[in-house]
Amino acid sequence: MKMVTGSKMDKQIEDADYLTVTLDFITAPSYHLIIEALLVIWIIKLLFSKAYVQETVLTEKEKEELIRDWQPEPLAPDIPDDHPFLKSMENSIVTGKPDKYMVINGKSCLNLATLNFLGMAGHPDVEAESIKTLKKYGVGSCGPRGFYGTMVLEDNELMAFFIFEDVHLELEDKLAKFMDCEEAILYSYGFATIASAIPAYSKRTDIIFCDECVAFSIQKGLVASRSQIRWFKHNDMEDLERLLKKQEEDDRKVELKWKYKVRIFLEESFSFGVLGASGKGVTEHFNIPPGEIDLIAASLENAIGSTGGFCAGKKYVIDHQRLSGLGYCFSASLPPMLATAAEQALSIIENNHNILEDLRENCKKVHDKLSKINGMMVLGESISPIKHFRLADIGEDRDLDMKTLQKIVDENGVALTLARYLENEEHLLPVPSIRISVNCQLTDKEIDDSMKTISRACDTVLHRRY
Incomplete structure (x- = not known):
């Protein structure tokens, strides 16, 4: 028995591989060879072609025409001039810090709008x-x-x-x-x-x-x-x-x-x-x-x-x-x-846990006084610092109720705000309401005076409505 060793074996293997490749090339279908040749040409073209396209140079006239025809999209949708939100914004220009008192249209008002329960904002x-x-x-x-x-x-x-x-x-x-x-x-x-x-x-x-x-x-x-x-x-x-x-x-x-x-x-x-x-x-x-x-x-x-x-x-x-x-x-x-x-x-x-007790006492006082205002209703627990103050009789027209509450806000000498919602996305849309925020810094006199002011505004607006 003959044994093939060393370089002689390697030579035989190389000859066999060469013969196999040659036979595969000869027996391959012609369309395969054409496709492979096209792919090789395409790859060579990509390797030697420029990586960028020549920038088109526009004439001054062409530039002016493009600028004239260009219509940019608005950054914000158009809002009608009679939109109620814009009207309320015009009547409520706030300046300065949202402290216990805030300046609205140049007039100092007790702040019952900011969620600053313990007075930490501005402390x-x-x-x-x-x-x-x-x-x-x-x-x-x-x-x-x-x-x-x-x-x-x-x-x-x-x-x-x-x-x-x-x-x-x-x-x-x-x-x-x-x-x-x-x-x-x-x-x-x-x-x-x-x-x-x-x-x-x-x-x-x-x-x-x-x-x-x-x-x-x-x-x-x-x-x-x-x-x-x-x-x-x-x-x-x-x-x-x-x-x-x-x-x-x-x-x-x-x-x-x-x-x-x-x-x-x-x-x-x-x-x-x-x-x-x-x-x-x-x-x-x-x-x-x-x-x-x-x-x-x-x-x-x-x-x-x-x-x-x-x-x-x-x-x-x-x-x-x-x-x-x-x-x-x-x-x-x-x-x-x-x-x-x-x-x-x-x-x-x-x-200072006293500020927590002061807050709860003020919440109860405000809740009690709001609940006694005719034609209105206050929602929530008495110890909650947020009061949702709404109409006792809810109408079928939500926009009308919102306008009525906005008039109460606008005619007040107290800083208040309507509760705002993304109406089309809320799971259960709350009824329209005025949001009143209570804080621990309010004195008894400030609570009494502000509640009387709110009561007068409600009487005036509701009298006109009905």
Whole structure:
């Protein structure tokens, strides 16, 4: 038996490969050869052709013709001159800061329009801390938290040891401790907080049981989650149980949670800093351990007087948002000075619970006086700082009711505003109303005088209407 070794074997293999390729080329169909040849020519042409097209040079006459024929689209849609919103805007030119008193058309008015429940917007201590941070770090953070939007605040006393303190992480830590939760996450926009948190956890195959009167930000979060939504009647636990397979009646939310193995998300933008002995919100008000709630979300734009929002809860719940909360991952982080403002406002609340009691007392007084005005009705709980003040008799013409309420607002010597909604997108469009915001700084005389002013305006406008 002969054995082929070394170079002789290699030579035979090469000859065999060459013979195979030659036979394949000879036996290949002619159309294959034509296509391959065209492809080779096309590739060579692409390699040697110019990578750009010669720019067309226009004459001055051609340029003028193009400019003359060009019709730009309007930046905003045309609005008729008689639009009621424009009329109300003409009558309400606001100058200066939205403090306890604000200047409208050159006249000082008591401010019952701004959501500044505890007077933190304009508070001298909050402003002073914000200005210090502004001078050191500027206005914006310039990026999302996960990239380069987390700002470092130097501690002069610890600089020798190269220790730094982060303004965003410091606020998150303070919020978590304030809410008695394991961890908190900070968002730069209040609306985006709950709207991002919901789709971070709930997907297309999940089911969400939701109050039919939730805020618009929650509605947008529900849409983004693409989950199945089951609406229950506003604040109606019995109707919620009906949706949870009609089992035995139980009004306690926590028991419902463990019985049906659902997760509870609580949105507290208007109860955080308002309810509870120390302002922790609904859980403190009803004496429910925060650990029984999976996620608590709230805005920093109402009682705190800053910007942004936060979510608080167990560590694994919050950590998930740092990778899945769209408003956290893809939005520029909260400006450092506003994080400082929120932290300072929290410190003021912690050291002065009297302002919370003053707010609740003022809310009750305003609610009581509004409820006695003829032809009108006030909605909501008496301890709520937001009062929706509407017509007792709702007409079939929504626009007419809006115009009537706007006249009451315009004829007032008090700063008020209509409640505004995206009417075509609301799940359940609320009835037209005047939104009245109560704050802890109001004196008894200011409450009495403002309620008398509102009452006179209502009598005048309603007398004309009927």
